Amino acid sequence: MTVCVEGQKTISECQRLLRNAKKDMLGIFGNLQEEKIVSAEEKTLFRYYCEAILILGHFQRPGAVEGMTVPGWLNKTHLNGRVCVGVSQQIASFSLTPEESAFLDAHYLYVRPDCVRENVDDDGKFFISPKGRPIRSASNDLSRLHAHYKIPSVTSQEIQRVVETAASTAFNEEQKAMVAHYMAHSTPVANTHYRLRTAICTTAVCASLAGYSSEEESAGSSKKRGRDSSEEDINDNKDFDNFVEVFPVTLTGQPPTKNAAGFPQDRCFYDKWRAAQFGKREGYLLHPPTVDKVGKMVKKQGWTANHPRPEDIVAKWRPPKKCHIETDEKLMKRIRKQKWSWLAIKDYEDKRGQGVNATRAFVKGAVICDYHGELVTAEEGRKILESSTDEMGYLYFFTSGSQQLCINAQTHPCRCHPTMETMGRKMNHSKNNLNVKPQHCKIKFPEGEKDTLLLVAARDIAVDEELRFDYGVNRKSFRGEGLDREWLDE
Template sequence: MKNSTPEERQAELQRAEENTKNWTRDRRVWDYAEMCKLYTNTALRLILLKDLRRKGFFIANAPQDTDTEVIDQSSTSTPIKQVLPPTSGSTEEAGEGAAETSDSGSSDKANPTWQKPTILRMKMKKMGLYAKFPPETALLAQFKDYLKNTLLVTKCQQEVDNVSRILRYIQPTGKEVHLDFLTKSKEAMTFIRELNSVKMSPSTIINYIKSMIRFIEHLKLDLKLAKKDQAFHNNCQKYIDILKTLRKPVLKSLCTDTVRKRYDWFIGDKQTLHDCQRVLRVTMKDMLGIYGKLLERKHVDKKQKTLFRYYCEGILILKHFQRPGAVQGMTTSEWFNKRLHHGRVCVGVREHKTATMQIATFALTKEEASFLDHYYLEIRSGYLKDGVDDRDKFFLSISGRPVSSATNDLRRLHEHYKLPNIRSQVVRRVAGTEANENFSEEQKSAVAHYMAHSTEVAKTHYRMRTMEGVVATANLFSCLERSTSDESGNEGTSHRRKRARETADEDVKDFSTFLECFPVGVTGQPPTKKQRTDAGFLPGRVFYDKWRVAQYNQRAEYLLSQYSRHPPTVHKVAKIIGKEGWKGNHPRPEDIVAKWKPAKRVQMESDAGIISSVTKQSWLGLAIKDFGGSKGQGVVSTKAFPKGSIICDYHGKVITAVEGMKLMESMKDEMGYLFFFKAGGRDLCIDAQTFPCECHPSVETMGRKINHSSKNWNLKPLHCLINFPEGARDVILFQAMKDISIRKELCFDYGVNRKSFRGGGLNLEWLDN
């Protein structure tokens, strides 16, 4: 009222004073009977009664129970935001306001445990589920100390808060937690039911139950409490059993929810790796501009610095499939310790949320490493502030504190460029799916090696991580990205639409049908556009690219199979590639050297697939054919086998060489099925003459039917000591020494004079292990 007259100001002052008197007279008096009508929840009503008394309100007809008295009268001196009592039509607002003030300062942002109100939290406050005991409560303080110092849970405040809310719901009043809550299982059931009614996710409800179970287990370990009451231990165990019973339907609901999400993903539109990494391509031009400014030490504004940081995080999440926890946990020390290996910059991260005994690893290209290095030198250094602990983290926010959510940063990057958000979980799932469709079993293990950080997965696929493996897998992903993004990066809208139509039409024919028409081989060439069209396929590159990826994988496996005992050199691998006449679509010699692993035969000896095939005699892709005449029966392929494949085994009873020679002498001119070999200084023989064998009385084993060829043999016998569940056993495996096409006869060199013996499998020239 700066421009008002003195009379107008005086009139406004009198009106304000009158309003203040009316509010004091009408609004500072509550009727407890009216409160009972408004709030049927006893716990919430008592909390509201306590807070109104603390703020100086008069409550008419209130009970004089000492439990409802104010806990700490000194708290009235603390300035707390006033909550207006409701009128008859504002029940919801009063409930929210009263619940908010009941949380012992939860609305104070200075409190480190303060959280921004959400719809879910407001519902919890309205129903009296969000109130907590004071942090200094003895049992809760002991529980927090137990989590930090005994269980080494550094971030345990959320777990303590979960327990505090459950206990406050069971015990609405009082300063300290009373142990009689162990006898109030009904209230605990009600709390869990109420959490479900506010639409809390099953996983969060399970966290509440898990926290409470851990709290009671902590109480069981307290010897002082156990000595006071002999039945205390039994009461704790009964309460834990009740909580576990309550957890079962929640777990079932969680499983249902998970299955629903997986079903939605299964029937939904599938994204490709190219789609997931779109934001990196769209932002590249802007990021190169910022990168140039950083190189020239020109001014870069705050917004551009933030976007550049988002982009660097996106490289690790979208391009190298790292979890957000690994990005947030990366430190400057780990960046200093990066290593250049075979053209890639290898980085390891020790601390991340999924870590137990494993590290997160990734291999950056030199360009990507340069982006991160300039972020560290030019941007991160400007974020550092005196008095703010950066905890040595690599990625910092503008405030100088470590980035708390790489997921949110990635979302903001997508929002800035108006693109659909892609989360870490999505891109990792897509990468795993495409790897599963295009990679071999060994390469799938390498993918799990690269993307998985948990100990459980690590035990399945690997033990220790090496830079060679990380670099090889990063190069493998680069190959997959090139194949999925070919002809899509610079093509126009009309071309993209045409390609999309071709993809949809081409999917009508399955890729397996394509492989039947054009088998993948180490020495083959990809089908031309005319060949694909003549076979009834559209000229699109979808199956063409998959074919090339499959051949690339087979060629990598073949090159590695040439060096089972000694590591290869770049020169030797290049010589084999030149000898095979491969002009393209093959691994670099450096990649094979980096990927090589010793003792490949040892891997065969423990391979679950080989063990199963030998045990069940279920070798796929083989059939017995009668060639007629003196040749008789033989084995032909019913599918294509790439070079280095294990075809089948020479199955029979393993006896000594002496016993085999006696058996051979008794056969005279009959057809013989004996295989002599040496293993570990032992002279042994496989007796396939006694047919059927004891272990497979109704199965015709394939190995004994393979014919001899001294010139055109395509198989080579390989001795292995297979680790069966019942113990190790000598086995002769047949390995393909060249690409074998469909309907091709399988042969190996018996190494015997055919004038004296007829039939398959007699090998008098010892196979020396």
């Protein structure tokens, strides 16, 4: 069904970007899946495209795109061949086709983890910039993607207006209400919509207005088009930070050309970009200590120019500074705030209930979070256990020197973080398939030393793995009461 109003674009016209970019995006998608090299710029474009799917394909407000979280993504539901995703803070939800869902999943698994930065708070947001911060403006990202494909910009307001017009002309009252729900125009309406998960049938109604999946315009590739005439569109702000957000500096990438970059007046960004890449390459090579090894690394990368000499790398190499966990202020800050933005709670919808997933990769030994709770003696812990009707789930017993201690994470929310869930207590158990292990240490907080139980990676951990550690108990630990807890043997 195509609805035309004179002087106004059709939905299909508004969605031209999705069709035009699709072929390129499928190429990037394939390379991501096969773990081939994908440049940082391609990854950024892929992120823009995922955002565009939501704005142009699902008529979402930019705020809903910016507000989407990793837990929201992990807890998506599958219904009638659709994937339903909620954005609770923005009170929006949308229902994706399997293909759209696969695109967003590729973003989550392969693009987002590269952006996660150790000391930058991403607030658990699904879309983050290469600097690790939540994206600032989905509208700007959309117009950047339009500029990249040399297509006149279409804003979220514009497509929403077009959809409303189309719906008012072609739909009955019930269908119109469904569309209003889908686009979440008012908080109460959106709230009901979110709770009732009506997104699925509404998507079908909206899809009847127009579908961008048609291949008619998707044959064009951006590579041939270049961007010479989009210089003014792409960015007037000659700020190097903005520049590297669009053209992230990578080990393997080529510097953007003056024209392609859309910064026409001088070459200072080009020079800065090359200097930043040189620094990155230097950092990459600084690990190994022999000229021979460095030479081989350079060769393996295929670098023929703009790389440091192996001899200089060897001269510069210093052993890495030993990090002392006990005095690590950043770690103390995280423990205090219970801010572990690389973790997300997921509902597995099986006997495990909820658990914790890694939203980025960890190397063996990396600190993942602490097991947060009240520190008590093991004796006190046992009394709490005996008086509790709960399962043993939230008490962890350990030894510190000659002392038998226990972290009691039974009380939720804890007194010090009354408005949030803490991560350690939500991790599930595994004896045979664990990837996390508890590590006791005494952290030297300014207010005094504190016995702390850190949860560290027991092996290298991949993005989206469920995190599990050995609770250190077995079925006999409960004077026979735990004999039916088969999961303790897993």
